[in-house]
Amino acid sequence: MKPAGFDYVAPATLDAAVEALAAANGEGKLLAGGQSLLPLLNFRMTRPAVLVDLNGIKELSFIEKRGDHVAIGALTRHRDIEHSPLIASDLPVMSAAMRHVAHLAIRNRGTIGGSLSHADPAAELPMLAMFYDARLAVQGPGGRRTIAAKDFFVDALTNCLEPEDIVAEIEFPILRHDGWAFEEAAKRFGDFALASVALSIRRGASGIEDARVAVMGVADTPLRLGDVEKRLVESGIDGRISDRFAEWVASSVTPNSDLHASGEYRKHLLAGLAKRAMTTALAMKG
Numbered sequence: 001m002k003p004a005g006f007d008y009v010a011p012a013t014l015d016a017a018v019e020a021l022a023a024a025n026g027e028g029k030l031l032a033g034g035q036s037l038l039p040l041l042n043f044r045m046t047r048p049a050v051l052v053d054l055n056g057i058k059e060l061s062f063i064e065k066r067g068d069h070v071a072i073g074a075l076t077r078h079r080d081i082e083h084s085p086l087i088a089s090d091l092p093v094m095s096a097a098m099r100h101v102a103h104l105a106i107r108n109r110g111t112i113g114g115s116l117s118h119a120d121p122a123a124e125l126p127m128l129a130m131f132y133d134a135r136l137a138v139q140g141p142g143g144r145r146t147i148a149a150k151d152f153f154v155d156a157l158t159n160c161l162e163p164e165d166i167v168a169e170i171e172f173p174i175l176r177h178d179g180w181a182f183e184e185a186a187k188r189f190g191d192f193a194l195a196s197v198a199l200s201i202r203r204g205a206s207g208i209e210d211a212r213v214a215v216m217g218v219a220d221t222p223l224r225l226g227d228v229e230k231r232l233v234e235s236g237i238d239g240r241i242s243d244r245f246a247e248w249v250a251s252s253v254t255p256n257s258d259l260h261a262s263g264e265y266r267k268h269l270l271a272g273l274a275k276r277a278m279t280t281a282l283a284m285k286g
C-alpha cells in the first residue's frame with residue numbers, strides 16, 4: 001500500500017522542528033529513521049497531515065560523555081551506538097544489547113529517539129532506558145523539560161509525550177559496577193525479543209553491594225525489577241545465587257500469551273536467561 005497524502009517539511013534546526021510540529025495542530029508526525037513509522041504510513045494505520053523530517057537536524061546526532069553520564073542525541077543511529085567506543089567502555093550493557101536490535105539495514109537507519117518514542121515492549125533501547133534510569137530531554141513549544149524513563153513508557157507502543165513534543169537527547173547515568181550481562185532469546189537473531197534480561201552488579205567484601213536488573217518482552221512495558229535488586233543486595237553470594245536470581249526474576253512477571261509464545265514459555269525462558277546472566281556477571285573479574 002501507499003501512504004495517504006501529507007505535507008512534508010524538513011527543518012534544519014530543533015527549534016524549527018518544534019515550530020513546524022506545533023503548527024500542525026496535533027496532526028503532525030515526526031520522521032526519524034522511518035523503520036517503524038513508514039510501515040504504519042503505508043498500511044494507513046496513521047494518517048498525519050504533516051510529516052516533520054528530523055533527518056537534516058545535525059544537532060540531534062551525537063554521543064558525548066558529560067561527567068557521570070553519557071548523553072545521546074535523539075537522531076543518533078542504532079549502528080553508531082553499537083560501534084561507539086565510549087558506549088562500550090561506559091555503558092557496556094547497552095553496547096552488548098545493540099547487536100540484538102533488528103537487522104543491519106534497520107540499525108543503519110533506526111534512531112534512539114524513534115525507538116524510545118515508538119515504545120515497543122520488546123525493543124532493546126526502551127529496556128535500556130529503564131535499566132540505566134535514563135532521563136529524556138524533551139522539547140516542546142513551552143521549552144525543554146526532563147522526563148524520567150520510568151514515567152515515559154505508559155503502555156505498549158504508548159509514551160507520555162504531547163503531540164507537539166520532540167525527544168531531543170537522552171542521558172544515561174554511568175554505573176560503577178564490575179559485573180554485567182545482557183541475555184536475550186528471539187525466534188531468529190535480530191527479531192524482536194521473546195524475553196530478555198539486563199543485569200549489572202558491584203561486588204564488595206560481603207557480597208553484592210549494588211545491583212541493577214531490567215527485563216523486557218514479558219509485560220506491556222519494559223520493567224526494572226527493584227525488589228529483585230534489593231534481594232540481591234541482601235543475599236550473600238553462594239553456589240545457589242544464580243538459581244535464586246532466576247526464581248526471583250521469573251516470579252516477578254506475569255507475561256501474556258500471544259501468537260509468538262505462551263506466557264508460561266516466556267517466563268520459563270526468562271528464568272534461563274536470568275540464570276545465565278548472573279553466571280556471566282559473576283565470572284567477570286572485579
Ligand SMILES: Cc1cc2nc3c(=O)[nH]c(=O)nc-3n(C[C@H](O)[C@H](O)[C@H](O)COP(=O)(O)OP(=O)(O)OC[C@H]3O[C@@H](n4cnc5c(N)ncnc54)[C@H](O)[C@@H]3O)c2cc1C
Pocket residue numbers: 029030031032033034035036037038054074075100101102103106109110111112113114115117118122123124125161165166167168190191192193
Ligand atoms: C523488521 C523490523 C524488525 C525490528 N526489530 C527490532 C528489534 O529487534 N529491536 C528493536 O529495538 N527494534 C526493532 N525494530 C525497530 C527499529 O529499531 C526502529 O528503528 C525503531 O523502532 C524506530 O526508530 P526510527 O528511528 O526508525 O523511528 P521512526 O520509525 O521514524 O519513528 C517511530 C515513532 O517515533 C516518533 N519519533 C521519532 N523520533 C522522535 C523524536 N525524536 N521525538 C518524538 N517522537 C519521535 C515518530 O513520529 C514515530 O511515531 C525493528 C523494525 C523492523 C522494521
